[in-house]
Amino acid sequence: MTAQRLAALAVDVGGSSLKGALVDVTGRSVRRETVPTPDDGGAAIDAIAALIGRLAEQARVDGLRLVGAGVVTPGTVDDTGTVAYASNLGWRNVPLARLLTERLGLPVSVGHDVRAAGLAEQLLGGASGERDFVYIAIGTGVAAALFSGGAVLPGAQRAAGEVGHVPVHPDGELCTCGQRGCLEVYMSGAGLSRRYLARTGRERSAKQIIARIGHDPDAAEVWGLGVRTLALGLATLTLTVDPSAIVLGGGISRAGQALLGPVRSELDRQLAWRSAPRLVTTALGTEAGRIGAAILAFRHAGVGDIVTSWPKADALIP
Amino acid sequence: MTAQRLAALAVDVGGSSLKGALVDVTGRSVRRETVPTPDDGGAAIDAIAALIGRLAEQARVDGLRLVGAGVVTPGTVDDTGTVAYASNLGWRNVPLARLLTERLGLPVSVGHDVRAAGLAEQLLGGASGERDFVYIAIGTGVAAALFSGGAVLPGAQRAAGEVGHVPVHPDGELCTCGQRGCLEVYMSGAGLSRRYLARTGRERSAKQIIARIGHDPDAAEVWGLGVRTLALGLATLTLTVDPSAIVLGGGISRAGQALLGPVRSELDRQLAWRSAPRLVTTALGTEAGRIGAAILAFRHAGVGDIVTSWPKADALIP
Numbered sequence: 001m002t003a004q005r006l007a008a009l010a011v012d013v014g015g016s017s018l019k020g021a022l023v024d025v026t027g028r029s030v031r032r033e034t035v036p037t038p039d040d041g042g043a044a045i046d047a048i049a050a051l052i053g054r055l056a057e058q059a060r061v062d063g064l065r066l067v068g069a070g071v072v073t074p075g076t077v078d079d080t081g082t083v084a085y086a087s088n089l090g091w092r093n094v095p096l097a098r099l100l101t102e103r104l105g106l107p108v109s110v111g112h113d114v115r116a117a118g119l120a121e122q123l124l125g126g127a128s129g130e131r132d133f134v135y136i137a138i139g140t141g142v143a144a145a146l147f148s149g150g151a152v153l154p155g156a157q158r159a160a161g162e163v164g165h166v167p168v169h170p171d172g173e174l175c176t177c178g179q180r181g182c183l184e185v186y187m188s189g190a191g192l193s194r195r196y197l198a199r200t201g202r203e204r205s206a207k208q209i210i211a212r213i214g215h216d217p218d219a220a221e222v223w224g225l226g227v228r229t230l231a232l233g234l235a236t237l238t239l240t241v242d243p244s245a246i247v248l249g250g251g252i253s254r255a256g257q258a259l260l261g262p263v264r265s266e267l268d269r270q271l272a273w274r275s276a277p278r279l280v281t282t283a284l285g286t287e288a289g290r291i292g293a294a295i296l297a298f299r300h301a302g303v304g305d306i307v308t309s310w311p312k313a314d315a316l317i318p
Numbered sequence: 319m320t321a322q323r324l325a326a327l328a329v330d331v332g333g334s335s336l337k338g339a340l341v342d343v344t345g346r347s348v349r350r351e352t353v354p355t356p357d358d359g360g361a362a363i364d365a366i367a368a369l370i371g372r373l374a375e376q377a378r379v380d381g382l383r384l385v386g387a388g389v390v391t392p393g394t395v396d397d398t399g400t401v402a403y404a405s406n407l408g409w410r411n412v413p414l415a416r417l418l419t420e421r422l423g424l425p426v427s428v429g430h431d432v433r434a435a436g437l438a439e440q441l442l443g444g445a446s447g448e449r450d451f452v453y454i455a456i457g458t459g460v461a462a463a464l465f466s467g468g469a470v471l472p473g474a475q476r477a478a479g480e481v482g483h484v485p486v487h488p489d490g491e492l493c494t495c496g497q498r499g500c501l502e503v504y505m506s507g508a509g510l511s512r513r514y515l516a517r518t519g520r521e522r523s524a525k526q527i528i529a530r531i532g533h534d535p536d537a538a539e540v541w542g543l544g545v546r547t548l549a550l551g552l553a554t555l556t557l558t559v560d561p562s563a564i565v566l567g568g569g570i571s572r573a574g575q576a577l578l579g580p581v582r583s584e585l586d587r588q589l590a591w592r593s594a595p596r597l598v599t600t601a602l603g604t605e606a607g608r609i610g611a612a613i614l615a616f617r618h619a620g621v622g623d624i625v626t627s628w629p630k631a632d633a634l635i636p
Contacts, residue, residue: 131474132473132474133474144558146558146559148466148471148473153466153471153559154560155450155466155559155560155561156449156450156451156560156561156562156595157560157562157592158560159557159560159592160558160559160560161558161560162557162558162560162592163557163558165557165591166553166554166557166558167550167553167554167588168488169488170486170487170546170550177590177591178590178591179588179589179590179591228488232485232488235484235485236484236485236554236558237558239477239480239481239483239484240462240464240478240479240480240481240484240554240555240558240559241464241471241473241478241558241559242472242473242474242475242476242477242478242479242480243473243474244474244475270485270497271497272495272496272497273483273495273496273497274475274477274480277474
């Protein structure tokens with residue numbers, strides 16, 4: 001009998017989709033599957049278990065030896081893999097790691113989605129080699145992972161990095177959270193669409209709005225205030241935690257230079273008396289969470305060191 | 319010959335005064351001396367050396383055995399005790415620890431004033447036993463020390479905690495730093511006085527303004543916006559680093575309940591969807607920096623453990 005290659009299962013749990021992957025010991029996603037997230041919190045757990053089950057079966061067919069699964073979710077996750085609270089998923093005190101481990105009969109590690117993505121960026125992506133940096137995911141909403149001295153900063157209630165709700169514009173527009181002027185009201189997938197709709201009466205995705213910047217004054221206006229708001233938020237983050245680099249991730253980071261250029265110059269303008277940190281877009285794109293989940297699984301199995309031999313971002317993304 | 323009691327010298331270097339103390343092994347400040355800070359950066363170093371010299375002579379007279387001196391300053395201080403930059407003192411790349419050690423012939427440790435004060439609050443004061451907390455000094459200006467997992471967060475360039483210059487009010491009033499709407503424009507000794515003067519044409523200290531809140535509408539207005547601005551800044555800090563406690567220090571914290579009550583309710587209002595951290599005023603008052611400096615000296619001498627036997631705040635302050 002020949003030695004089987006190791007592999008891990010990875011699931012990035014989002015409010016709209018569950019992104020699964022079977023990741024082998026070289027970091028390659030040999031199988032990937034994305035399914036919609038059920039609305040009901042219990043059904044979401046069933047769907048995660050089913051997705052892991054299908055990928056595990058695939059591992060068997062491919063002759064891979066599974067070390068376990070890594071699952072990353074938004075919300076508040078403790079050391080035991082219990083999700084204290086995840087509003088989008090309707091979870092409250094869900095012992096997700098234990099439930100999935102029991103149901104699937106293999107070790108399941110549960111982590112925080114943005115922190116896992118930040119870890120992947122640190123090991124393989126845009127923050128490679130950085131010890132003090134911020135990874136900020138700008139998708140439907142906004143959240144960040146803060147790294148200091150190489151390690152992530154969890155916060156007293158494991159709620160550090162909720163920068164999507166910092167009040168950038170006091171007395172600004174109302175947020176879904178009940179507060180006013182939050183960062184993600186102006187710069188997020190949902191925020192950009194909502195503000196464009198309010199101005200024009202037309203429903204457009206953030207991607208469509210970004211594509212219209214050059215010829216649609218409403219798109220330019222909505223995007224411009226979004227960029228300025230993000231830069232103000234990053235100025236505050238810089239003054240507060242003093243990172244050497246900020247990595248912009250999440251779906252909105254696909255805007256690339258349309259985002260990076262103006263945010264960088266506005267951030268420089270806001271930081272009159274100190275230099276800005278290095279500002280880059282994610283190297284792992286929206287795969288960062290899934291890759292981070294696989295890293296959690298390999299680490300949990302005691303073989304986290306293999307990640308150092310993985311190719312850097314470009315070679316990892318299928 | 320009987321064993322001599324140990325003692326350390328401590329100097330808290332401020333923009334307007336140098337606060338020195340001779341602190342014995344029980345944490346008691348047996349001698350204290352405060353002198354004005356000379357305007358010239360070189361003269362300031364001479365004055366610090368002279369102050370330490372006088373306190374050292376006093377130690378000799380009192381029969382105490384000196385372990386060394388701790389000096390805390392604003393600005394950017396590295397591990398070797400070099401001050402990379404301190405604007406109020408006109409220092410740039412001043413190897414303060416080395417200069418003072420050579421001149422005085424005793425070990426001198428140099429640290430950051432607000433971080434040393436935060437350390438003193440953690441060991442002996444308002445943040446006693448806290449591992450994830452923020453100490454924010456609201457004096458002439460505003461700066462914070464962020465603690466995570468028990469340790470201070472220095473930042474990539476040792477510039478973390480410069481929250482006095484976070485842009486709380488975008489497009490707000492001009493700050494001395496060249497930016498607009500900074501926290502300390504609205505809530506700091508200098509900021510309160512400047513805004514009161516601009517409204518009324520009268521020069522009053524922050525202390526006088528606070529005393530007039532009940533019967534002077536201009537004082538109430540200036541203070542009210544200061545409180546709201548501070549609460550907005552603390553909401554952002556809470557969402558970003560998730561502390562279990564925030565300790566308000568610096569001269570303005572002497573306002574006590576006039577500060578704590580309204581800031582607490584405004585902070586609760588700003589944090590609609592999560593609980594606020596415990597909010598307290600400093601237990602060490604404006605002595606926190608000087609006590610922190612003494613702790614640095616005892617630690618540097620390898621006897622930092624003695625601090626655990628010191629009485630808590632009330633008994634320490636002369």
